Amino acid sequence: MSFPKLAEYYTVDQQQMIEVDRLMIEELGINLFQMMENAGSTVARIIRAKYLAGNSNGTVNVVAGPGGNGGGALVAGRRLAAIGMSVNVCLSRPESELSPVALHQLNALRSSGTVVVSDDVDAEALVSVDGIIGYSLVGEPRGRSAALIDQLNGLDAPVVSVDVPSGFSVAEQGLMSHHVIADATATLAANKVGLDTTEVSAAVGELYLCDIAVPSALLDRVTGQKLALKQFGDGDIVRIS
Numbered sequence: 001m002s003f004p005k006l007a008e009y010y011t012v013d014q015q016q017m018i019e020v021d022r023l024m025i026e027e028l029g030i031n032l033f034q035m036m037e038n039a040g041s042t043v044a045r046i047i048r049a050k051y052l053a054g055n056s057n058g059t060v061n062v063v064a065g066p067g068g069n070g071g072g073a074l075v076a077g078r079r080l081a082a083i084g085m086s087v088n089v090c091l092s093r094p095e096s097e098l099s100p101v102a103l104h105q106l107n108a109l110r111s112s113g114t115v116v117v118s119d120d121v122d123a124e125a126l127v128s129v130d131g132i133i134g135y136s137l138v139g140e141p142r143g144r145s146a147a148l149i150d151q152l153n154g155l156d157a158p159v160v161s162v163d164v165p166s167g168f169s170v171a172e173q174g175l176m177s178h179h180v181i182a183d184a185t186a187t188l189a190a191n192k193v194g195l196d197t198t199e200v201s202a203a204v205g206e207l208y209l210c211d212i213a214v215p216s217a218l219l220d221r222v223t224g225q226k227l228a229l230k231q232f233g234d235g236d237i238v239r240i241s
Contacts, residue, residue, distance in 0.1 A: 003049070004234035009209055010190035010219045010227065014170040017135050019222050020189060020214060028218070032068060032101045035188075035212045040075020040105075042210035042237050043129060043162055043186045047080065050184060050206075051127045051158045056084040061121045061128035061155075062109075063148050065166075066093040066102055072162045072188075073131020074105035081113030088122040089115060092132050092145045121151045128152055128159045130180045132166035135192055141167050141178045149178050158183040164192055165203050179203055189214040190223075190231075191240060211236035 012020065024030045047060070062077035064070030070092070077087045087109065095103065095117075109115055121128060130152055132145050141149055149166055152159050159182045164170065167179025173194030184206040187195060195204060211232040220226050232238065 003208060003237045003239045006209060006231060006238040006240050008227070008229055009231050009240050010223060010225060010229060011193050012190045012219070012223060013193045014135055016222050017170070017190070017192065020218065023218055023222070024214060030213060032071075033104070036068060036071045036075055036101060036105065038212040039072035039162065039186075039188050039210065041079055043072065043076040043160060044079035046184060046186055046208055046237060047076065047127050047129070047160055048083075051160075055126070058126040059086040059088055059122050059124060061088050061090065061125045062131065063090045063121065063128060063152060064092065064102065064106075064131045065133055065145065066098045067134065067136070068099070068101065069134030069162050070098070070131045071102040071105045073129045074102065074109050076129050076162070077115075078105070078109040078112045081109060081115060084113070086114040087116075088125060089117045090119065090121055090148055090151075091117065092148055121148070121155065123155065125155070125157055127157055128155060130159050130161040130166050130182060132180070134163050135170040137167070137169050137176070138171060140176045146178045149180050153181050161185040163188050164195060168195065168200065168203065170194065175200055175203055184208060186210050186237075188212050190219055196240060207240050209238050209240050
């Protein structure tokens with residue numbers, strides 16, 4: 001399956017995306033759980049379309065950080081568990097340090113199928129979901145996060161990153177020395193500044209833009225672009241590279 005290509009799209013920086021998230025919650029009443037569900041659903045659909053070819057017998061690695069990025073990855077894992085896949089979860093922080101939304105998603109995933117939480121990625125997994133660090137990254141990934149990035153980069157099977165490859169800094173519009181090399185990246189709501197450049201294309205892989213129900217009027221307001229773009233007129237997943 002292929003996804004429609006998009007020539008024009010919104011691009012946001014780190015502070016603009018923070019403002020988008022705030023307005024979605026405070027003005028539109030769309031909470032983090034709803035946005036996370038939309039995000040994880042589209043990630044799972046990309047994985048099924050591009051890398052599973054109808055196969056639901058096998059394992060997927062879900063490598064998750066403690067915040068919203070990790071929560072989206074865990075939702076993707078739950079969606080894949082629901083079709084019969086086994087899920088190997090690797091956390092960059094102890095469960096006690098997960099945000100409430102990420103912990104909720106982990107517990108929901110545990111109730112959805114064959115799920116184990118382990119220290120290491122499964123080298124035999126058919127595909128891996130990278131949800132270690134999202135658009136809020138400042139500085140180099142360190143410690144457990146850096147170790148999990150190395151593990152993902154050591155796999156032969158595809159890696160799909162949620163929003164940005166872990167180790168891509170939206171604030172600096174470039175890659176840190178420690179970063180995931182993804183086969184595909186499912187960026188959410190709007191392109192993140194620097195993500196669609198040739199300089200980082202090898203780490204981003206195929207770049208998809210995914211609808212999490214952010215209205216174009218809100219993106220116009222936050223970015224000042226006044227484009228009124230219908231980014232998702234052809235579907236809630238579009239390819240922008």
